[in-house]
Amino acid sequence: MDWFTAPGYWLSRLVFQRALAGVYLVAFLTAALQFRALLGERGMLPVPRFVARVPFRRAPSLFHWRYSDRLFAACSWTGCAVSAALLAGVDGYLPLGAAMALWLVPWALYLSIVNVGQTWYGFGWESLLLETGFLAVFLGNDEVAPPVVVLFLLRWLLFRVEFGAGLIKMRGDACWRNLTCLHHHHETQPMPGPLSWYFHHLPGPLHKVEVAANHLTQLVVPFLLFTPQPVATAAAALMVLTQLWLVLSGNFAWLNWITIVLAVPALRLPYDTPSVPGAPLWYEVVVLVVAALLLFLSYRPVVNMLSRRQVMNRSFDPLHLVNTYGAFGSVSRVRHEIVVEGTLDEVPREDGDWRAYEFRGKPGDPRRWPRQFAPYHLRLDWMMWFAALSPGYAGTWFAALVERLLENDPATLRLLRRSPFPPDRPPRHVRARLFRYRYTTWRELRETGACWERTYVREYLPPTRLTAPVREP
Template sequence: MTWFAATDSEVARWVLQRGVAALFFVAFLSSLNQFPALVGEHGLLPSADYLAGFHRFRRPTLFRYGYSDRLFRWFCAIGLVVSALLVLGVPQMGPWWVPLVAFLALWGLYMSIVNVGQTFYGFGWEMLLLEAGFTVAFLGSDQVPPPRPILILLVWLVFRLEFGAGMIKIRGGAEWRDLTALYYHHETQPMPGPLSRQFHLLPKWMHRAEVVGNHVAQLVVPFFLFFPQPVGTIAAAVVVVTQLWLVLSGNFAWLNWSAIVLAFAAVGDSAVHWLLPVIPADLSSASWNIRTTAWPAAGDPVTWAWVIVVMAASVLLVVLSWQPARNLLSSHQLMNAAFNRWQLVNAYGAFGSVTKNRVEIIVEGTMDAVPASDADWREYRFRGKPGEPTRIPRQWAPYHLRLDWLMWFLPLRTVHEDWFYTFLMKLLRADPATLKLLREDPFHGERPQWVRVRNALYEFSTHAEFRETGNRWVVTPLRLLISPITLRDGD
């Protein structure tokens, strides 16, 4: 069984199981706080309406036979409890099938949410978390050694995530090939963080170096993840460092944290123990990770039951890898695409082209009876998207602000989307659930008479501009996108 047991990967399993469980906890918490207002019974895109036209052969969901906000909250509560127990390592102390069942429960519950979440759940990190949760489920408990086939498949997942993103960039906008992409990205990314302005103001030669480093990290380093130790650990360390750079420079929900956690699939215990001697060389002897029984002998039926389950899952994932592998080599490479209804072995990638200008959607309301241009228009403030010129962007990742992310996409597509008009109507009604998604309601729960939508160009201020004005953003109003509307217009 030496081919099966990865005895040098106890640290990897410890981090993978607890890290992925922690990300599930964040995902369920994010959903619990936002899903009902976005796609709940009375949301912007009600799930019941979506399910009414839901074909039974579409992606699976436990809500297929009926949705209610109460049932959804029960799903989230179960997900939070199970993921918390996995973070604490409780299921891992039992037989091999206990963490398997726990992770598959998280996968099934969260997939049920994602598959009715519509546009608010149309992000690549949703399918990444689902694939990671399903694969990590087969790492077993502390009573069995980490299975090598699953660790290799997790490295394959990191490879697709990193190499896929690198190829999307090379095949995408010219700014990635001429090394100018980072002249714009820190300023125009969907949700800047507290340090994004400082990154944007770095010298241009450093921006070019960032792009070169990105290409090396995504197009070269992933191949070394498959190499024997210590090369695999060194490659994983490069992935972790580059992902931490992205964590510092922006807010991308749990995308970067997922890559960091999954990179540990290539990490060997010996390398970790050499770097951090305080960590026990054999985690199975540590007080917080005790195997209650020894690994059974090769002829033990428990051994073969475990091996058969792991190998069956491995064969399934290998078979499903054919289309994603072809996609990586295709000149028409798909980005963030699922090839099966279970969202397993997907295609990943992001920012094939970089937006050159940051245009923000601004939503305003007024209590005035006549919505003239000189009326008292007050702006609704969002939690994550830029607003006041003086405000420092906040750090939200790995938490995901779904409404704010969709607001970033509107200028790139159109403001005339159904969910956005419903959002405006709910502002006119001062809907409490909708207002809780915002940072500031300028009318403090009162109904405005009118709302309107305009846009503005947002640019990071230079050091000189900041010293003069105290503003972190230079805001240039552009035009009115949606003329003032009132409930009489919407009803």
């Protein structure tokens, strides 16, 4: 079928596949390095406890068959190895069917992780990676030109990501409509980056220009993805530039990067396309059947997107094949941070020797400048931001975190930047206090060298020790 393939997108497919493999690699590496403390047998939210109460049909995962920390590690590191192989282009040397099977491996492995990941994997970019990764299975390799219907589905996914995010903003916080959200966002976002302080101090009128440009990119430009070239390329390029701006202004794991990856197939990149034989019939049939299924499954995400009660980041099927997306429907005006402290004192006193734990990404010491971690995902740091918004987000994992700190648990301490206690002397008590953080002014930065100024708000968790039950905050 001459209409089935689009040879002119050969290079676009190549760049897309290699970039997607890179995102997969980061995702699996994040899982491999953090799972023991978060989801392991002695983790804060253990997988065995989850699979015992949630049936396979609701959360398909190989860990329903069996769970051990060794198996989870094997799954994560296998995902790293396969992702690295795809990044190196191994799929280009395989027969078409084998290449498709190879792309299916990281999708199936990551699905197994996400479906048992609970709170730690409740972010929209997890489903976005799975939906993108599933489409990549059917994009083909060097034996065939890129299928038109898969290229269309990738644009359809990018459209839903951007347009859904734009709608949730316009329906949500009034500051998006009066163009003032970025007066607060750079200061109150989950994990600021090294340039976020400077973005926050941009002039107010420029912040309004940023918001207006965001609305244009998310509410108007997505429709241009379905127009003829070169308009579609210009639309995708504008989305890439917007995402790079977000990369500079904060740490949003791989959300911005996977969105950039999604824009690549819409770019018509100049390239001398090699001549290849037509796609085999079995491949055409498989691609068309899958495309029909995905379009059918798009019904509920579209209804949600058009609804006044639109919800963000929702999966409508346990395989995460077609999902709904969105971010920052509301923007916090004030930043609160939980400061976790421990003491060796036998009797805890308010003025005792309390020592603070330092996290890798979330603000703590006011003089410590934020680092760049994205696309790597610091899951505990992100959830600490949510827990500071409301104790309801802390659930049972926060009590488990305190218990692990009282034990000097090595896996948990590896998630932190610094523990104030030596390995052989765990704290006798741990407490948590809530502070209000704000960026310093230019003058305060010059005088104190601190990028943050903080004010005590209230006790978040009273002094707790192992001999007593750890109460939830």
